Amino acid sequence: MGASADKEQTRYELLEAAGQLFAEHGYDGTSTRAIAEKAQVNLGGIHYHFGGKEQLYVETFRHACRDEQDSSEQEGLLADFLAKTTTRRPVDIAKLIHKMVSVDFRDFLEPNDEDWRVRLLMRELYQPSSAMSELIQQVFKPKHTRWMQVYRIVKPEASEETIHQWAFLVGSTIVFYLSSTPWVCQLLGRESLDAPFFDNVTAMISRCLIQLLDLPLPKELR
Amino acid sequence: MGASADKEQTRYELLEAAGQLFAEHGYDGTSTRAIAEKAQVNLGGIHYHFGGKEQLYVETFRHACRDEQDSSEQEGLLADFLAKTTTRRPVDIAKLIHKMVSVDFRDFLEPNDEDWRVRLLMRELYQPSSAMSELIQQVFKPKHTRWMQVYRIVKPEASEETIHQWAFLVGSTIVFYLSSTPWVCQLLGRESLDAPFFDNVTAMISRCLIQLLDLPLPKELR
DNA sequence: GTCTATACCACGATAGAC
DNA sequence: GTCTATCGTGGTATAGAC
Structure with a gap:
């Protein structure tokens, strides 16, 4: 023993x-x-x-x-929304999108220097090893599928390719800021990127997603 | 000798x-x-x-x-536009943006397997070395500055931070598709990403940029 | 001044002692 | 189950050939 x-x-x-x-x-x-x-x-x-x-x-x-896949707070957000059988107002979907983007950004870009897990996951992006498939299936595919569901709520007739590309928008931005922070800092003339900075990025990406779906912008994103 | x-x-x-x-x-x-x-x-x-x-x-x-910095076709596009002293219609700026996005995507994502230069530049993103500063100054800063100029034409009163984040949109997408191609392919169930695929991404990003500036979408992006 | 041959140290892997 | 000795490889440095 x-x-x-x-x-x-x-x-x-x-x-x-x-x-x-x-x-x-x-x-x-x-x-x-x-x-x-x-x-x-x-x-x-x-x-x-x-x-x-x-x-x-x-x-x-x-x-x-x-340890990472447990934090599926996003899953709850979408499930709650889908559970509501009431009429889905366009502006409510827009608000849902904004919330989901916020959760994604917070999960990955919150400056939690003590936790090495997120940084390790990101490294795998550019140095794919035999662990790649596992990471995709366990962490990224669920997120991606969730985003695709949102798109289909609004535009069920859209092409698969378009939906995929739309769903990649959040992830691509996160990957960029996570991997290219030194570059971004140098171009901005900053030392580091803080929470308010990422709040603005969150808002901008939310606007992109919402406008691409021809949904109305909620007041807080105006 | x-x-x-x-x-x-x-x-x-x-x-x-x-x-x-x-x-x-x-x-x-x-x-x-x-x-x-x-x-x-x-x-x-x-x-x-x-x-x-x-x-x-x-x-x-x-x-x-x-060898890379020579291909500054984009520079010409913007210079031509700025040289025109005629009134700048919003839709013309929108068309300029679409053209500039197309040039960026073509330069970096065109499948030119024989040329190792672009792939080498991208590698530097995730494995920053002492060559990073040089790459930023020679290749990325000029591009970034150009994009910021475009934003200022439309909204000169915007905050620096917002302009930077807007200007990063194209680059972040390119970096993502360039670095994460294997991931994207696996999620899409594809073997590779072709030119029509990137044409659609180009159109989508152009729409984002244009809508964020409250400009009208050109017909070809509708 | 340009190139070749070679020695040196750190690392990953492995066999064998305990 | 743990530890040590050892091998092959890779980056580096340099003495000497041309």
Whole structure:
């Protein structure tokens, strides 16, 4: 029993240490020796428990996914809206869109420097590994499908391609600001991007989505 | 004389070989030995001519920038428009925006697999190195400034922050589709993204930009 | 001045001792 | 289950050939 608990403990220490280092320095920028040292585990332990650096990365990834997919506050927003059998006023759909955008932005762009999970997920975007499919299925596909549902409420006759492209608008903006923060800061002559800045971006993207659907802008977005 | 020409030739061979390999496999994924072999140059030549892998990467980058910044067709579009002293009708500005978006998308998303330069520039986005500042100044800042000028023509009283965020819309979309193509394809159930697909994205982003400025949509975007 | 051969150190992986 | 020794590879540096 003690041995089994120790094993889990060792695995956990390795996953947490590896996650933080991978998120900070990337896959290639992180040495297994650094991970082992940070986790207070012997170098050989990585190969013993996970099989190698590559597999440790994938497992770190699954570890991060499990914690991320729980926060499906957005799911609730949409479900609540769909549950209402009352007539759906255009302006209510517009407000729903604004709320959903806000949730997405808050989940991904809130400056929570202590949490390495979001940054790790984003890294996978540009360095696709064998963990990519898992991340798509568990985190991004549900979000994407939800956005597509919203579009279909308003324009059920639209082409699939158009709906997909519309649904990508929020994600693409988040990916951009998350990955290109140093660039954006340099072009803006700033040190960092704060919450008010992202509130404005949220409002702008909401306006885009709403206007593309020919819905009326709520007062708060005017 | 012959020696000097040989030197330039060797440097050129190294830059071309390194550029292709860096674009294909990334910085960490490319070994100096592979570069030397592809360029038919001795391993030591990299250190002699450039000082090391890092400096070779930066020079490869400048090499790519010089070829990229020439294609400033967009510059011409905007200059032509500004040169016209006739009254600027809102719909003409809308058409200008659509044209400028088209040029941007064509420059970056046209499937020119043989040319490694664009892919190399994009890689720098998610793996910022010492070459970042150069890329921003030479390639992205001019584009960004151009977009900001367009916004000011219509709404000179807007806040700097709003203008920046508006100007980032095109770039963020391009960065997204360029970097996340595998993800997009998997979510769409496609093999690849073709020109008609990007034409639709171009149209959608143009609509966003135009509607955010309260300009009338040209007929071709209806 | 230009290029070649080679040695050096850090890293990932692995086998074998305990 | 843990730790150490060791191998192959990659980036770097340099002495010496031309």
